[in-house]
Amino acid sequence: MRTIINDYNFKKTFLIILVSFWGDINKGIMVASSLYTGIIMVILITVLPKFKQLVSFGQSCFL
Secondary structure (H helix, E strand, O other): OHHHHHOHHHHHHHHHHHHHHHHOHHHHHHHHHHHOOOHHHHHHHHHOOOHHHHHHHHHHHHO
16 A cells, blocks of 8 residues: 555546545546546545545645
8 A cells, every 4th residue: 555655656646636626526536436446446435525634645645
């Protein structure tokens, strides 16, 4: 899991997903669904009900 989070392409794509969530939650879900399955979707589904947690998770990936 740490390897995926530390991967630059993952960070870049996750930023796109965050931007999509910011503009349109449904669009964000579509983007995430088309890119990842399994553990990544589990993370997104887990944090989806709490938008602040999603933002915090995104920030922790980039900072």
